[in-house]
Amino acid sequence: xxxxxxxxxxxxxxxxxxxxxxxxxxxxxxxxxxxxxxxxxxxxxxxxxxxxxxxxxxxxxxxxxxxxxxxxxxxxxxxxxxxxxxxxxxxxxxxxxxxxxxxxxxxxxxx
Amino acid sequence: xxxxxxxxxxxxxxxxxxxxxxxxxxxxxxxxxxxxxxxxxxxxxxxxxxxxxxxxxxxxxxxxxxxxxxxxxxxxxxxxxxxxxxxxxxxxxxxxxxxxxxxxxxxxxxxxxxxxxxxxxxxxxxxxxxxxxxxxxxxxxxxxxxxxxxxxxxxxxxxxxxxxxxxxxxxxxxxxxxxxxxxxxxxxxxxxxxxxxxxxxxxxxxxxxxxxxxxxxxxxxxxxxxxxxxxxxxxxxxxxxxxxxxxxxxxxxxxxxxxxxxxxxxxxxxxxxxxxxxxxxxxxxxxxxxxxxxxxxxxxxxxxxxxxxx
Ligand SMILES: Nc1ncnc2c1ncn2[C@@H]1O[C@H](COP(=O)(O)OP(=O)(O)OP(=O)(O)O)[C@@H](O)[C@H]1O
Ligand SMILES: [Mg+2]
Numbered sequence: 101x102x103x104x105x106x107x108x109x110x111x112x113x114x115x116x117x118x119x120x121x122x123x124x125x126x127x128x129x130x131x132x133x134x135x136x137x138x139x140x141x142x143x144x145x146x147x148x149x150x151x152x153x154x155x156x157x158x159x160x161x162x163x164x165x166x167x168x169x170x171x172x173x174x175x176x177x178x179x180x181x182x183x184x185x186x187x188x189x190x191x192x193x194x195x196x197x198x199x200x201x202x203x204x205x206x207x208x209x210x211x
Numbered sequence: 212x213x214x215x216x217x218x219x220x221x222x223x224x225x226x227x228x229x230x231x232x233x234x235x236x237x238x239x240x241x242x243x244x245x246x247x248x249x250x251x252x253x254x255x256x257x258x259x260x261x262x263x264x265x266x267x268x269x270x271x272x273x274x275x276x277x278x279x280x281x282x283x284x285x286x287x288x289x290x291x292x293x294x295x296x297x298x299x300x301x302x303x304x305x306x307x308x309x310x311x312x313x314x315x316x317x318x319x320x321x322x323x324x325x326x327x328x329x330x331x332x333x334x335x336x337x338x339x340x341x342x343x344x345x346x347x348x349x350x351x352x353x354x355x356x357x358x359x360x361x362x363x364x365x366x367x368x369x370x371x372x373x374x375x376x377x378x379x380x381x382x383x384x385x386x387x388x389x390x391x392x393x394x395x396x397x398x399x400x401x402x403x404x405x406x407x408x409x410x411x412x413x414x415x416x417x418x419x420x421x422x423x424x425x426x427x428x429x430x431x432x433x434x435x436x437x438x439x440x441x442x443x444x445x446x447x448x449x450x451x452x453x454x455x456x457x458x459x460x461x462x463x464x465x466x467x468x469x470x471x472x473x474x475x476x477x478x479x480x481x482x483x484x485x486x487x488x489x490x491x492x493x494x495x496x497x498x499x500x501x502x503x504x505x506x507x508x509x510x511x512x513x514x515x516x517x518x519x520x521x
Contacts, residue, residue, distance in 0.1 A: 119228055134431075135489035138424050139496070151484050155431075158399030162406070162423045164416070179396050187403065 101125050101210060103167055103190060106146065110169075110194060110204050116181055117167060117190025125166045128210050130198050134159050141165060146210070148201050152176040157183040157191075167191070171198045229355055235317055236310040238351035239331045239341035245270040246279065248298035252287040255279055255297060268330045269301045273338040275330055277301035309334040310341065314348060321345055371413030374448045381447075384412075388442040390433055395483075398434040401442045402426035405453075412446065414519050421497040422451050422517050428490040429455035429513055435480055436460065437510070449520045454512060461507035469495070469503070 104121035107114060114121070129141035130148040134155060141147055143164045149156060152174050160168050167190035170176055176184075176191055184191045194201050244258055245268045258267060259281060266280040279301040287293050287300055308317055308329045320329060331341040374382050386408060388401030402423050409419040426442060433440035437459025445452045462468045469491050476486030495501050498515035505511040 119231070132484050133487035133489070134484040135428065135487045135493055138428065139489055139493050143420070149484075153483055154396050155399055155483065158403060158427055161403060162399075162420065162427045164420060 101208065103146070103192075106205070106208065106210070107192060109208055110196075110201065112169065112192035112194050115170075115176060115191040115193060116184040117188065120167070120188060120190050123166045123190070125210060128202070128205050129165075130202050138163055146205070148198055148205075150174060150198065152180060154180045154183050156180065157187055157189050160184075160189045161187040165189070169194050169201055171196060171201055229352055230314040230318060233314045233351065233355065234310065235308055235312045235314060235331055235343055236341070238314060238317075238347045239310065239343040240347060241341045243268060243330075243339065243342045245339070246297050247271055248276050248296065248301070250297045252279075252284055252293045252295050252297065252300055255284050256288075256293065259284065266328050268305075268339055268342060269297055270339055273336075275305070275307065275332060275337075275339045277303045278305040278328075278330060280327070305330060307332045308343065314351075317343055317348060370411045373412065384446040386444045386446065388430075388444075390430060390439040390442060392439045395434060398431055399427055401430050405442070405444055409446075409451070414451070418451075418517060418519050422453065425494040425497040425515055425517075426453055426455070428493050429453070429515075431485060432490055432513075433457045433459065435476060435485060440510075450516055450518050452514065452516045454514050456510070456512050458510040461509055461511055462503070462505040463507050465503050465505060 101124070102121065103123045103125055106112070106125060107121060124144065125146045126144040127142060128148060129137060129145045131137050132149050132151060137147060137159055141163055144166050146167050146169060147160060147165050148169045148171060150171050152170060154177060156168055157180060169192045171194050173193060173195040181191065244262050244264065246255055246258060248269055248271055255267060259265065266278060268275055269277040269279055279297055283300045287295055306320065306324050306326065306329060308320060308331055310331050310333055317329065328342055328344045330339055331343055332338060333340050373384065386405060388404065390401055405426055406419055406423040409422060410416065426444070430442055433455060437457040440455060440457030440459065443454045443456065467473055470488070471492045472488040474486045474488035480486055491503070494513070494515055497517070499518050500516040502514045503511070
């Protein structure tokens with residue numbers, strides 16, 4: 101499924117990567133331990149996290165993730181957004197919790 | 212070309228970025244055929260036929276007065292009035308676009324107005340400087356895409372053939388990233404630059420990713436547990452070796468540090484999502500060989516190798 105459809109269905113705010121929403125999402129990973137994400141997320145996954153600091157961009161870009169959903173309506177740091185734009189990582193904000201985001205993604209068939 | 216088609220074409224990857232970068236003047240045709248308001252529809256017929264086009268701007272002096280299309284001509288023929296002046300038949304105050312408008316604006320206007328062409332005027336002088344059709348836009352995008360693509364390929368080619376072009380018994384390329392006193396925010400930049408360079412050297416993305424992840428973990432450890440350090444990547448034709456060297460506190464029990472889940476990370480670092488105790492195990496999993504040397508009070512040298520050609 102395309103990132104664009106997920107953005108529409110979950111009503112996510114697009115902070116960076118508005119021009120990258122044609123990316124395919126092949127699954128999801130939820131987690132707030134960065135090393136765990138590096139170990140277990142798969143290339144092309146959409147990552148759900150509550151972190152907002154610039155290291156999330158480094159993780160997503162090292163692992164070639166499709167994008168990041170930041171939960172609980174948190175606002176990413178300026179530096180995070182700058183890096184995300186540079187590294188072409190879409191950052192999307194959900195007002196919901198990790199649990200609710202994961203449930204909705206599950207309903208859309210993203211596993 | 213139908214409007215949904217043109218938006219289809221620009222949806223694909225780089226083209227979409229390009230239409231936000233390029234301006235109308237980059238795509239428009241500048242040698243514009245035009246007629247004067249006093250010319251006749253018969254004159255219009257001749258010009259359209261000669262140039263195989265379907266519409267013309269109507270110009271007096273340098274000033275745009277209107278636009279006359281093949282539909283206007285057909286109507287005049289059906290009414291038997293091809294001797295009419297262009298000024299009687301043209302569309303007045305046509306929709307125009309400025310030469311410094313972004314291409315995306317033109318694309319939107321094509322969708323909105325359903326005209327086949329827009330006269331292009333200079334924003335300040337209001338004078339006619341060109342004309343733009345959907346075909347012009349598509350041609351311009353394809354040309355740009357092709358040359359971008361070509362440049363990318365060329366860069367990769369040049370770097371990728373480094374080892375074949377430079378003759379020696381043994382060649383290696385050493386990339387050094389100084390992370391001395393690196394701040395938390397800056398951390399990760401060494402491995403991110405390394406990744407770009409590996410890809411440029413033509414190293415397979417899957418292999419480059421493993422090297423990047425391991426380098427990132429090493430970089431973060433040096434930032435969190437030491438006051439930074441140095442990341443040195445040695446690239447050889449068949450293998451990439453990375454050394455992460457620091458003068459930090461050292462690791463008292465290496466076997467323990469290697470255990471998944473073991474971490475001495477302080478609370479403030481854990482709040483940021485570090486400290487799962489999975490960094491060193493990740494490095495081991497991503498690499499083909501790993502050596503960890505450490506002396507308490509002196510520092511740590513972590514080395515890992517990834518074979519790029521099996
Ligand atoms: N360069 C280093 N200097 C000193 N101690 C280190 C260094 N690298 C690792 N260590 C020690 O080894 C432990 C395990 O490291 P590892 O990278 O596996 O986990 P972590 O950094 O604590 O957590 P994570 O990497 O999952 O965020 C660390 O907690 C730390 O005590
Ligand atoms: Mg670590």
